Amino acid sequence: MSALDIGLYSLPALLALIFLRVPIGLAMFVTGFAGLWLIQGTPNVAMARLKSETFSQFSNYSLSIVPIFLLMGHFATLGGMSQALFKAAEGWLGHRKGGVAMAAIGACAGFGAICGSSLATAATMSRVALPELRNYGYAGGISTATLAAGGTLGILIPPSVVLVIYAILTEQNIAKLFLAAIFPGLLAALGYLIVISIYVRLYPESAGTKERIPYRDRFRDLVAVWPVLLVFVAVVGGIYGGIFTPTEGAAVGAAGTGLIAWVNGGLTRSSLLESFLTTARSSAMIFFIVLGAGFYNGFLALSQVPQTASVWVVSQGFSPWTVLFIILVFYLILGCLMDSLSMILLTVPIFYPVIVALDFGLTPEQTAIWFGILVLIVVEVGLITPPVGMNLFIINAMERTTPMVETYRAVLFFVASDIIRTAILVAFPMITLVLIS
Amino acid sequence: MTVFFRRIAQTMSVLGGVVLSLVVAITVLSIIGRTGNSVMHSAFAQTNFAPLAQWLLDIGLGPIKGDFELVEAMMAFAIFAFLPLAQMTGAHASVDIFTAWLPRRAQLVQRILIEALFAVVLVVIALQLKEGMDSKLRSGQTTFILGYPLWWAYAASLCGAVVAAVVAVYMALVRVTEGVTGRILIADEMGADH
Numbered sequence: 006m007s008a009l010d011i012g013l014y015s016l017p018a019l020l021a022l023i024f025l026r027v028p029i030g031l032a033m034f035v036t037g038f039a040g041l042w043l044i045q046g047t048p049n050v051a052m053a054r055l056k057s058e059t060f061s062q063f064s065n066y067s068l069s070i071v072p073i074f075l076l077m078g079h080f081a082t083l084g085g086m087s088q089a090l091f092k093a094a095e096g097w098l099g100h101r102k103g104g105v106a107m108a109a110i111g112a113c114a115g116f117g118a119i120c121g122s123s124l125a126t127a128a129t130m131s132r133v134a135l136p137e138l139r140n141y142g143y144a145g146g147i148s149t150a151t152l153a154a155g156g157t158l159g160i161l162i163p164p165s166v167v168l169v170i171y172a173i174l175t176e177q178n179i180a181k182l183f184l185a186a187i188f189p190g191l192l193a194a195l196g197y198l199i200v201i202s203i204y205v206r207l208y209p210e211s212a213g214t215k216e217r218i219p220y221r222d223r224f225r226d227l228v229a230v231w232p233v234l235l236v237f238v239a240v241v242g243g244i245y246g247g248i249f250t251p252t253e254g255a256a257v258g259a260a261g262t263g264l265i266a267w268v269n270g271g272l273t274r275s276s277l278l279e280s281f282l283t284t285a286r287s288s289a290m291i292f293f294i295v296l297g298a299g300f301y302n303g304f305l306a307l308s309q310v311p312q313t314a315s316v317w318v319v320s321q322g323f324s325p326w327t328v329l330f331i332i333l334v335f336y337l338i339l340g341c342l343m344d345s346l347s348m349i350l351l352t353v354p355i356f357y358p359v360i361v362a363l364d365f366g367l368t369p370e371q372t373a374i375w376f377g378i379l380v381l382i383v384v385e386v387g388l389i390t391p392p393v394g395m396n397l398f399i400i401n402a403m404e405r406t407t408p409m410v411e412t413y414r415a416v417l418f419f420v421a422s423d424i425i426r427t428a429i430l431v432a433f434p435m436i437t438l439v440l441i442s
Numbered sequence: 443m444t445v446f447f448r449r450i451a452q453t454m455s456v457l458g459g460v461v462l463s464l465v466v467a468i469t470v471l472s473i474i475g476r477t478g479n480s481v482m483h484s485a486f487a488q489t490n491f492a493p494l495a496q497w498l499l500d501i502g503l504g505p506i507k508g509d510f511e512l513v514e515a516m517m518a519f520a521i522f523a524f525l526p527l528a529q530m531t532g533a534h535a536s537v538d539i540f541t542a543w544l545p546r547r548a549q550l551v552q553r554i555l556i557e558a559l560f561a562v563v564l565v566v567i568a569l570q571l572k573e574g575m576d577s578k579l580r581s582g583q584t585t586f587i588l589g590y591p592l593w594w595a596y597a598a599s600l601c602g603a604v605v606a607a608v609v610a611v612y613m614a615l616v617r618v619t620e621g622v623t624g625r626i627l628i629a630d631e632m633g634a635d636h
Contacts, residue, residue, distance in 0.1 A: 028535060028556070031534065031560055059522075063522060064514040065517075068517075072521070073465070252469065260467070260470045280459070281460070281462075282452060282527065285455035285527050286531060288521060289521065289534075290534050294535065346535070
């Protein structure tokens with residue numbers, strides 16, 4: 006069996022392990038290890054790699070941004086900024102048809118600017134917005150679906166943990182990816198607002214009304230969210246302006262949100278310990294996947310599968326757009342089963358060489374960044390697609406009175422908006438690239 | 443026993459969290475120092491309050507030397523320290539939709555196999571990290587700027603790796619017990635987020 010054969014057979018083997026419920030990081034690690042063993046005829050090389058590889062992966066300076074962003078997200082939650090954001094958004098949007106749900110989307114977008122995680126955004130905003138939505142007579146399904154979709158803004162709007170991983174995998178500039186994500190993120194928020202406005206017109210009984218608030222109060226509430234803006238500008242602006250490295254930017258953000266949480270009295274001993282424990286679980290999970298992916302991708306590269314695949318796709322003369330379309334659809338389907346980071350670590354090393362080898366009329370860097378944003382969007386759709394969208398579960402766990410079926414039905418409207426947005430961004434790469442060119 | 447291991451896993455995680463916070467603090471202080479240093483060197487500072495600027499520079503206003511190396515060593519410690527808790531609470535991402543319909547017996551067996559595989563992998567990782575540490579100890583390799591021996595960082599990481607391996611073995615034994623008695627002892631918590 007040639008190295009290429011081993012590489013090709015490893016793909017179904019890996020998928021089989023994953024579908025048998027072996028944790029994804031472990032599955033990639035074991036498959037990569039076994040593959041290296043088979044290719045080299047001895048486990049010694051793989052064993053020797055392990056002497057330094059765990060340490061070097063876990064001490065990777067670029068990756069250290071991930072746990073720091075996670076910690077920042079928890080501090081942002083503790084800092085009470087979610088309430089301030091929701092209040093400000095409610096003042097401006099609340100009195101419209103479906104306005105309170107729109108306000109939840111607005112607040113999620115704001116929170117996404119200081120939090121790089123979808124689930125944290127969904128969970129935090131649900132705590133604030135679900136009671137309000139119930140007060141104003143919003144139906145269960147639209148409330149939970151709004152927050153599940155709004156949660157994805159946490160990762161679509163920079164900073165974003167998924168983009169950090171993509172940047173490291175493809176050796177792209179993190180700052181440029183963050184900047185490129187801004188317009189698509191805002192477009193996502195706009196799309197969700199439109200979805201709500203359509204939904205409440207189709208099902209008028211699903212939304213209540215709220216009285217108008219005077220402009221003076223609206224501006225007062227809006228001013229109250231200045232710390233969010235400050236942290237966002239400091240982190241994303243600072244990284245992009247070259248004032249500090251992405252890791253330093255994350256540290257500034259964590260320190261900033263930590264300070265806000267401390268000033269607002271949210272940072273108690275027990276809440277701090279809780280933040281450490283959740284950060285620990287998430288970081289350990291992510292780094293173990295990164296470790297497994299490192300092993301697996303190292304083995305794949307040795308077996309020449311990615312290079313061969315990219316040469317094959319180009320030589321077949323497929324239209325670049327067909328290839329892109331197939332890849333995006335593949336992500337949408339896989340996203341119904343698998344979490345976003347695992348999907349990216351598993352597939353980007355194979356798809357990325359294919360995509361950059363194709364001609365979309367863009368420079369290689371533009372193609373890489375544009376593809377990164379598209380992948381980010383389609384994998385995030387997976388968070389809200391039934392049956393296993395994680396955001397749906399998180400919110401369902403917080404809102405027991407709404408049957409999952411109702412959430413599923415309403416969330417399909419948001420999924421539709423995601424798909425339309427993906428099509429728009431595919432058709433007009435400049436929406437993504439305008440800020441970096 | 444479970445309480446004991448959980449306590450240890452949580453303690454390691456909190457230690458890791460404290461170290462992570464130190465990473466944040468060191469990084470921010472280094473940025474402040476670096477910015478302050480260039481401000482004090484600026485023409486404005488040198489013409490308007492030269493003595494103060496000079497004094498600040500003399501007492502060492504500047505970036506923290508080797509902050510980059512400190513961050514890397516501390517991060518490795520933190521991540522290894524986070525592993526035991528992830529192990530105990532079933533935080534690792536997996537796809538369970540295809541196996542949820544399996545009969546209960548099969549699921550119990552499956553849990554044993556997976557946890558045993560995880561234990562083997564984590565034990566191998568800890569053993570190889572120890573090998574890696576020994577080779578750094580022998581070679582006497584030091585870091586570039588601060589010049590501390592690299593094996594120190596390995597040794598710190600090894601603490602977490604060993605605890606993770608022990609916890610993983612314990613969890614495998616727990617799953618075996620569950621398989622034999624048919625009673626779930628440690629349920630998985632909701633998957634970790636990111």
